[in-house]
Amino acid sequence: MLTASELVVIYPEVREPFAQVFEDIVKGARDGYKQRAQLVALSENQSPVAFVSVLDRQSPVLVLGNRLAREVSTYNPDHKVIVGAVNVEFDNVFGITLSPSFEIVSSKLRLLVPGVKNIHVIVGPNEGGPLTSAVDLFLQQNLKLIVHPAEDIRAAAAVYRALIQKLDEKDAVWILPSGSFIGNAMLSILLQASWDKHFVVFSSNPVHVKRGALFSLYPNNYKMGLSLGRLARDIAADKAPDRKMQPLDDVFVTINERASKHLGVHLTDDVLRQVDLVLPAR
Amino acid sequence: MTKLYGVSIVLRWVSALLLSLITGLISAQEKPDSDVDFAGLYGDEDYVSIATGSVQPIAKAPAVASVITARQIKAMGARDIDQVLESVPGLHIGRDVIGHNSQYLFRGVSSDFNPQVLMLINGIPITNLFQGDRNVVWGGMPVEAISRIEVIRGPGSALYGADAFAGVINIVTKTPDEQRTQSAGVRVGNFNTRDAWVSTAGAHGDLSYFAAVEMGKTDGSDALIDSDAQTLLDLLTGTNVSYAPGPLDLERDNVDFRVQANYRNLTLRAGGQIRNNWGAGAGAAQVLYPQNRFSSQRFNIDLTYTEEALFEKTSMEIQASYFDTSQEVEGDFILYPPGSTGPFFGPTGAPIFSAFPDGVIGNPEIFENHSRVGVRFDHSGIEKHLLTVGGGYYKGEIDKITEHKNFGINPDTGLPILPGDPLVDVSDTPFVFLTEDSRDNRYLFFQDVWLFANDWELTTGVRYDKYSDFGATTNPRLALVWSTSYNLTTKFLYGEAFRAPSFAQTRAINNPLIQGNLDLKPEEIQSYELAFDYRPNYAWTLISNFFYYDWSDIIQFVPDANGSTRTAQNAGEQTGFGAEFEAVWQVSDDLTVTGNFAIQKSTDERVDAPAEKSPEKQLYLSVDWSLPRDWRVNLRANRVMDRNRISGDLRAPVGDYTLLDISLRKVLNNSFELALIVTNAFDQDAREPSPNSDPVPFIPNDLPLQGQAILGEIRYSF
The missing domain is CATH 3.40.50.2300 (Response regulator)
Structure with missing residues (x-):
């Protein structure tokens, strides 16, 4: 059973050397969040929606990459979702774009x-x-x-x-x-x-x-992850920022x-x- | 039968590949939006590693240089650096008779032992004092611990000192940052080839480390030597003891390791190349004897301290290193087989001795050590200049030579050792083949990179070397790099270099045929180059260069007045000119076609004849194709043309050849990867020239290269 303070990080499983990009973000997110984090790597044909839907709605969920972010932002609107490593802005979620x-x-x-x-x-x-x-x-x-x-x-x-x-x-x-x-x-x-x-x-x-x-x-992937982790911490504490999607400062x-x-x-x-x-x- | 079986495996793989390609294309069309557009963001995979910080970008020296990265090496399916180096334009890997040792032939510069090439591991020479090469018991070098290989064609003594002459090969090993997981692999294939390796990397606080161990065993080749020096002796003396026709003896049993640890400003590296059970190829005396075995233990360690901000705008690097090498004989080294009279003839042409019942035996062993300490400072305080100054000290020593033999003079009796006598230890006597000795070298260098106009950069460098045994030499270089236009960069290069005489050339004694000469001067070369780097669009890179060199004071063994011996002299001169053309065509993100063509004409000025051994023309083509579903295919074809015999060698010219290598790779997931590698796919009879000899070449039909070999490989990351 997940505790309310646990961060769930969902990210795509990609091959090397691209995997390094997500690993750096995930490492930053864990360091920024400072609490326990559960990591879930999904392969190309796995959907995150069913997985997210059974999670505690108070647990922040960090979703990385365009495909996973699009699916979660569309189908899991009731969760505390933060998205990262995305090229575009999504509705109903918090996050940081790659711009x-x-x-x-x-x-x-x-x-x-x-x-x-x-x-x-x-x-x-x-x-x-x-x-x-x-x-x-x-x-x-x-x-x-x-x-x-x-x-x-x-x-x-x-x-x-x-x-x-x-x-x-x-x-x-x-x-x-x-x-x-x-x-x-x-x-x-x-x-x-x-x-x-x-x-x-x-x-x-x-x-x-x-x-x-x-x-x-x-993107400075590690620092971007750090910012995403901090954002998740704020959201878990119900201290959400005014602007839902933010541009990238960690470059x-x-x-x-x-x-x-x-x-x-x-x-x-x-x-x-x-x-x-x-x-x-x- | 083996070959038919091999072809059927290849066909099965090819059909699997095609099927996978077709299904991959279909699934690619159906794919929804991607996770992140990596190709759009970072371009190729090498650049991802650079952009994510795991690999540093490489600043090429202002020279005609090539860099081959670990990723390219893996794509080739190479198991030895020689397979990688053959892709460099203007570089061909010839073969020595003993051990099939690699001869790195740049632009027509060739000699018996190939000391005109400087091989560095992490910038530190691995040159041996004895012959000036990489060791007689070389045995190759595996590639799993290599981050990249940098090759500079042309002279580089202004930076690297001695022996950076025809070219420089710098092998850079992996750093802790480059590998994030443990990895291991095995490779098996024809000729009983069995390779295994494991590597690890990690970090604890400020300490990070990388370590790799590679083991390689192989029988090497089953190619036949038709006729050897003993065949000729059999003919002259009526014996019948030659092992020819018989296979080249290229058995190898290698262990290599590389370790690097970084702690704050300190880098510690260590490495070893352990060679056991080393078969001697076609022998030291061009005689086959299948039981001959050698070994060599080579260890290096270096410590580097860097201070980025010693003073304002000044950085410093201090490095100390130690390198220990040996050439050892396992059991006895049979120079001429049992029953041979050996190459000892009286004035009438009759053999001096009766048959040696155990063969003619000579067991020369050499132990060397090399110590270096150096410092360099880079200063960027003067606007538009980057100044580098440095200096150092080197001491190299052959600290132990042993020799047991059953011919020559017995030091205890002063009488000839006769056939049937036991082995005599001539170590530490005046009758040994080489004297134990040392040399030291003090050097200073200076370099200025001056951006004197927006698109013009002039590099001026000079290095002064003083050697304890042959004196001082000063070697300058100039490089003018002009960013001519958005698409074109032009380079004008001038350089001088020297090659230190080897101890075999200065200190060989008691050899019935050759004598060393302590008065030798270093060989010298001057070279002029004009190079163009043209990138008309993103798909094409076209590089060409034109060169001329004058190689003088070439050390050769010149016949003495007595008519029987030859003594080393600075006697030769060679000039050469030529051009190298390279093209890289990035057909798509997934498909790269690379080609190069090299042409050179070199002249042995002493006899006004074409220089021997090096190909006058070389053509190399490579296709690297990343297919859907993580398949990757790499094809390489190397055509070697127009190799001349030495003046006076009456054999027909060496035949041209084309070798095709194929590597097929499939990444199963982030843990497993499979590869199938086929070298010399069409089983071509390719040969490298054997030396001429008096009265006729001892191995008349040249040195055959390995035939078709099929290898399978599995890699595992964890």
């Missing part, structure tokens, strides 16, 4: 490339809302956030092509976690232009850094050495202290 918070994005950009004044971001039809509300927040860091809406990938391509013509070293292009309609071909065009015209491209996908973007913010920074040298971003020791992974020049 870095605007605060963290603006502060890292300011630190790494203080010369940038304008941030351009291309958004899909339903993405503009939260960004528009973030304009003021960026302004506090002296950064002008310019949102370019696009209906679909074709429209986005036209926006990118027009935008590329106008950018210089005072500009940065931000590729959102949702992808900002950027496919391989457009990414290639964008990065080639960023090299030629010395503007910055950054994202929250480390693969973009490998391909030539200046830097990327991506790693990876930077492309070749692009940084080209853009004249000098990797001083002070800067390197803020950077977790330098992708070496080839």
Whole structure:
């Protein structure tokens, strides 16, 4: 019989080396929760719904990964559910998404490339809302956030092509976690232009850094787990936060050495202290 | 019969694979939303390990360098580093007669014992003093404890000192961070191959550790040597005692271990390579004798202390290491079989002795130790410069040489030892084959990496080495790296290097044929390289480089005025030029095709003839395909072309060959993994050149490589 204070962590069973991602989150969650935790790894074809439905409704349940989070948030609405390692926000549950918070994005950009004044971001039809509300927040860091809406990938391509013509070293292009309609071909065009015209491209996908973007913010899995564990503790104590789904503050920074040298971003020791992974020049 | 059975196993696996592929594709289409889009977030699996912090990204030296990771090594299904190294462009693994020992042939540089290549384990040389190679009783090196292998083509003495000459092979072992579970595995296959390994890692507070033990036994090969040096002696003396035609003797009984412990700023590493029951290949005197057995015990330990912030913007690393090696004979080493007269002929061409009833026996044993201490400082306080300075001390010693033999001069009587006499111990007498001796080396080095414009980086390095026996040498290098465009990086490289004369070349005595020379200078090389790294899109990486080198003061055994002996002299010179082309095609997230082509023309300047042994052309192709349901297939084809005979060797050219290796792997779950590995899948008769000899080559039909081998492998993580 589970005690009320026990945290149940449900996460997908994936193979190495991806398993490391969930193990780091789970380790953080246990450390953050500080009480007993029960771990349940589910394989690809196992549903969490029946398992959760028999749990004590006072026990917090931390569910990791998109598939499990979607099922539990839909079918177990009466439990104290916290979700993590998810790309999108879910209704009726608390949790942390994989999207870095605007605060963290603006502060890292300011630190790494203080010369940038304008941030351009291309958004899909339903993405503009939260960004528009973030304009003021960026302004506090002296950064002008310019949102370019696009209906679909074709429209986005036209926006990118027009935008590329106008950018210089005072500009940065931000590729959102949702992808900002950027496919391989457009990414290639964008990065080639960023090299030629010395503007910055950054994202929250480390693969973009490998391909030539200046830097990327991506989850610090252990610390994200720690935050999820603390959130679960608060919820177990009925001290739920106001905002149900929160963006990610626990990030790693990876930077492309070749692009940084080209853009004249000098990797001083002070800067390197803020950077977790330098992708070496080839 | 065995081979037919093998083919039927392969066919069964292939049908299982196809079936699994088809069902996998169907299930992939039906799959709902994924747990997390790892491929979208991190790209390939290597990058996941880097991004999650379990593996450090590798900063390649400004050089023509290749890195092969543990994951790639596993995909290949390799059981020895040589299988991995064959994938490096411009590097071919030739074979020595004794023990089939690996000869790492870079860009046309070859010699008898291959001391022109520096092999490092975790940055520390494993070069032996005796022949300048990795040990006569080498026996290969297994791969389970290896994190990555870094290979630099071209000279690197400015950083690494002696012997970083034609190329540098640095084997980096796994760290505690890289392995999170215990793991074990077994592999069995043809030629009685039986491998087993177990590794563990863990952490307690500030202490973390990794340990691995690997055991490997094999009969090696059943390839036949048609005719050997005794065959020729039989012909000349009327005896009939040769074991040829007979199989190459490549029995191995190896135990390797690697340990690493990290505690705060300290790293302690230790390792061992224990070789027992080692078959001598086609023999030291190019004579087969199936009962000959050698052993070797090699142990290393090193302690490294790092201080990231010694002063502001200055880091320090201090390292001390010790390496102990031996070459030992198990029982007696029969140089020429019982009934042979041995290679002793009088002026008339008649044998001097009657038949040796127990054979001609020589049991040379060598024990070496190597101590090193070094320090380096990195300083980033000057804007746009990264300065490195360092220095160190090395002492190497052959501390014990023993020799028992039944030929030559008996030190007690001063008279020749005659056939039928018992073995005589000539250790510690003037009649031993090599003198016990030591050498030391003091060195200083300096390097500056200067980002003098946004896209231009100049690396300047120089190292000064002073040796107790052959004096001082200074070796510079320059590397200019230009990020030419978004897609293209261009490198201009210049380097010089030296190769320390081995003790066999400086201190060999009492050999009826060759004499050492204490006045030898080191061999030298100068090399110029131009390299391009072009990435037109995400799918393609194209790397090419062009090189020219001038190798001088080559140590060779030159005939003496007396007409019977040869003495080591800095006599040779070789020049070479060529190019290497590499392409990596990332067809999809799951499919990678890699290929490389290397071409070189090297000239023995002394006789103005093409250099021997190394292939002038090499083509390598590899396909690595991750299939649904955690299947993975890896195919590798290696074509070796245009190997020249040494000038004066009248044999037909060595035949070209193509070897195909296949590895099929299935991850059952996070605990179990199975693999089927087929090497030399088409059972090609591939051969490496045997040396020329006087009056004719002793092994005329070259050295055959292993035929088709099928191995099965099970891995278990717990």
